[in-house]
Amino acid sequence: MTFADRRGGSVVTRFVLTRLLQSVVVVFGAVVISFLLTNVIGRPADVIGGPQMTAEERAALNAQLGYDKPLPARFVQYVGGMFRGDFGISYRTSSDAMGEVMTALPNTLILAILAIVLASALALVLTIFSARHRESRADRGLRRTIGALQGMPEFWLGLMLILIFSANLQLLPSFGFYGLSSLILPVLTLALPTVPTLYRVFRGQMLDVLGNDFVEAMRARGLSERLIVYRHALRNMVGPGVNFAALQLGYLISNCVIVETIFSWPGIGNLLISAVLTRDFAVVQATIIMVAAFYVLLNLIADIFILISDPRVRTVKA
């Protein structure tokens, strides 16, 4: 303990360095997976060409896309290209695959970040309600209702929202981008199914904090339950809460695939689906690597945030 205290700074640095190294390993794993999927299981020419392509045409296309070399050579070339920022060429648009992903990424991030903020806010309000009225009939009813929300497929929820708010009430646009009102339905579709997961975790964290001795001491001193929840319990769950929400953001980005398809939103999800349907291998690879890198980065930031927000973690060996 004293050792860690004296060298607190180096514990943080070492922790960050270890996690950075792990992140690199994980991203490399994503590169391997995307390479294997598109090089060992299927060759683009076979999938793109279909049965009507002749053997010569097929061989020519394979050579053009660089698939005529042996597997290890291709892998070295693939990884080497990445270090130079070359993630292959989209055969549909003949443009840089990673460039296409980077153009679409901000649109996805807008959706995902707004959705995680909305979902966290909703989950927090419900958590505070549950904590103030724990084990009451309302609390149990809330948990039941939340459970039903968890079984709702995003794509179905999206269609239902379109049906209600666009088709019937004609309040909101159902696809494309026409200003802020176009954001409402996609963000809701992403956020609502995330609320149950966040609520469950937040509620658990809150009840953990409320079960502590220091909370009992506050009650003994006559502090109101309201003050304990808002002033003390909330502050104690900010670190783990933000950490968990950041991890959920990673999953939200993958859920964007479905939501963007429904709302014709020009993000990486839509790009990925059209790339998958047209067998545009380079774009699919670039998207997977990008999402994995983003997720790993989020993870890292979330862990560092915990380190900053909670001094107790710093004294424990990482």
Place this chain on the structure above:
Amino acid sequence: MNLLTSKASKRRTRPGGTSLRTGATLIGALASGAVVARFLPIDPNSQELAESYLAPFSGNHLLGTDVLGRDLLVWCAYGVATSLTVALAVVFISALLGVLIGAYAAYTGGWVDAVLMRLVDLQLAVPPLLIFLAASMVIQPSYTTMVVLLSSVGWVPYARLVRANVLVDRERGYVAAARLAGTRRIGILFGHLIPAAGTPIIVYASLHVGFVVLSESALSFLGLGFQPPTASLGYMISQGRDQLVGAWWIATVPGLVIILLVVSANLIGDGLRDRFHLDSGGLT
């Protein structure tokens, strides 16, 4: 147990009972509906163009019909069969693989364990949906490929669960006692350590069912999963997507069936968790 406690009141006081019973009843009803549909002389793909676009509760189609005049009730019954078949196969294979890999890794340690943990990290970094999408690009959808695909990422949580449990239990007195009694490694693993991890595995498996149902329907919705003649709930929702304004029920009805399936599987999981959580002291 108190002799005076009647059987009925005993059942009512057990934790998680209500969730368990509700979940089991719902999923039982859905499954038996699916089985009954199989044995009746009806085909989900049969089209009656004269009877297309029928709203629910009109004519002799209880849940209505779609663009091609396919009966939604029949389609949903077959869709439930598809979903549950895939879910049960995936859960079984994933659990089997995950338990074996997790127990082996934890018990032997060393590089096997290190490789497993990196695989777990990797699976956390690349969301399953992306792997399914990329794989569906090069694989023809069928029952087999769908089960292989979903199991290929499904085993990881089981492996983590078992690994964590084995690592803790390995240090317990009863394992040391078994070792001293001359039980071989494999005997300790299968006779003691794996059964001890049984409860969390069963609880996770019931929650996993819901996840598989959602994944399968999402892939089918995107056009990368089951296509006719195989009836899938996700496919029917994608058909209803273009008819939202004129025929809301085509997308709505199969979605409600998916929610029923997932919620009842989750209820069983929650019920099991509540029950075992409180009883675990007596079980281990």
